[in-house]
Amino acid sequence: MNRKGIIIVVSGFSGAGKGTIMKALTAKYDQYALSISATTRDPRPGEQNGREYFFVSNEEFEKLIAEDGLIEHAGYVNHYYGTPRKFVEDKLKAGIDVILEIEIQGALQVKKQYPEAVLLFVMPPSAAELEKRLRGRGTESDEVIRQRLSRAVEESVGIENYDYIVINDILDDAVERVHGIITAAHGAPERNADFIAEIRDELEKL
Amino acid sequence: MNRKGIIIVVSGFSGAGKGTIMKALTAKYDQYALSISATTRDPRPGEQNGREYFFVSNEEFEKLIAEDGLIEHAGYVNHYYGTPRKFVEDKLKAGIDVILEIEIQGALQVKKQYPEAVLLFVMPPSAAELEKRLRGRGTESDEVIRQRLSRAVEESVGIENYDYIVINDILDDAVERVHGIITAAHGAPERNADFIAEIRDELEKL
Numbered sequence: 442m443n444r445k446g447i448i449i450v451v452s453g454f455s456g457a458g459k460g461t462i463m464k465a466l467t468a469k470y471d472q473y474a475l476s477i478s479a480t481t482r483d484p485r486p487g488e489q490n491g492r493e494y495f496f497v498s499n500e501e502f503e504k505l506i507a508e509d510g511l512i513e514h515a516g517y518v519n520h521y522y523g524t525p526r527k528f529v530e531d532k533l534k535a536g537i538d539v540i541l542e543i544e545i546q547g548a549l550q551v552k553k554q555y556p557e558a559v560l561l562f563v564m565p566p567s568a569a570e571l572e573k574r575l576r577g578r579g580t581e582s583d584e585v586i587r588q589r590l591s592r593a594v595e596e597s598v599g600i601e602n603y604d605y606i607v608i609n610d611i612l613d614d615a616v617e618r619v620h621g622i623i624t625a626a627h628g629a630p631e632r633n634a635d636f637i638a639e640i641r642d643e644l645e646k647l
Numbered sequence: 648m649n650r651k652g653i654i655i656v657v658s659g660f661s662g663a664g665k666g667t668i669m670k671a672l673t674a675k676y677d678q679y680a681l682s683i684s685a686t687t688r689d690p691r692p693g694e695q696n697g698r699e700y701f702f703v704s705n706e707e708f709e710k711l712i713a714e715d716g717l718i719e720h721a722g723y724v725n726h727y728y729g730t731p732r733k734f735v736e737d738k739l740k741a742g743i744d745v746i747l748e749i750e751i752q753g754a755l756q757v758k759k760q761y762p763e764a765v766l767l768f769v770m771p772p773s774a775a776e777l778e779k780r781l782r783g784r785g786t787e788s789d790e791v792i793r794q795r796l797s798r799a800v801e802e803s804v805g806i807e808n809y810d811y812i813v814i815n816d817i818l819d820d821a822v823e824r825v826h827g828i829i830t831a832a833h834g835a836p837e838r839n840a841d842f843i844a845e846i847r848d849e850l851e852k853l
Contacts (some may be wrong), residue, residue: 590853605831615690622834631766633812643773644803
């Protein structure tokens, strides 16, 4: 069977653990690649071009937009962030499922262009657990935590646009559920039209 | 989270192994129940009322139809077959996923009444493999095998109505793929509206 990759869009509340799930998923299974975003912000210490981000100038970014070289992009705190199309399409062609960790505006831009993309929204098991995780980091002020929590309320309005919610209770279970969702998606008839046609032809010849 | 059961409809080519997959699935996981059909045909030796089928008279069957007591039904070789609604709805309420092994006409009747039902179509890895399995049974004449194969061609026309195809290559893998599909389905936002509303409320109170 000729397997083509799927785009998986992952959003979720800050602190729900989407990054951790995706890191564990890509470490466990070869079939996934994390998309690398382009950004105009400066690299932070330890960040490498082409690993965390593709670091580009404003001019380069605007050229990418003009050439339709980005699947989605958004401005955030004075900088651009976007998903380079070429990286994603090369992976899909090679049969690799590509994971995009982006917010809802980007998610909807992707779904418009790639209706067969699978949209996941990662949630904590409860609001109290989310607060606990945010406080547990110990790195953020009370005010920042409040901001993140009230931002979560805003984000929760868009959940209905997603195909699946993933509750991050136990990390390994959440990883397996995400893997199950994507494996299931590969079984949609529209993704297997060639296989279905082929088996029909073969049956008729028997 | 208040988990409600899901209806899973399973169809597939004769010989593709759908019965074997479903038996292995229900043996492995507690969350599934196989729906038991009502039929007007006589029990065969070894069959028990309420285990393989509910064996009913023509009058009883027609009463079930008249009372809307069947989710779907069909006539086949002079006898009625149908899925009693009560059994299915009791299981769903108890949080059990109910598996219906039925053909495409029945599958479409179910989808109409329960749009959130998940429709699976089990296929062999190839037409040659299907023929091999049918011949391997050693119980059927060449003519019956030919009939089954040409029937498979007809059935393959309806595959596009299903949500997922499941290729039965290695039994354990197929069982896990089916389990993954159903687990994924439980994560649809419309099935988790209460949970989403609850977490939103909690977040607003924090």
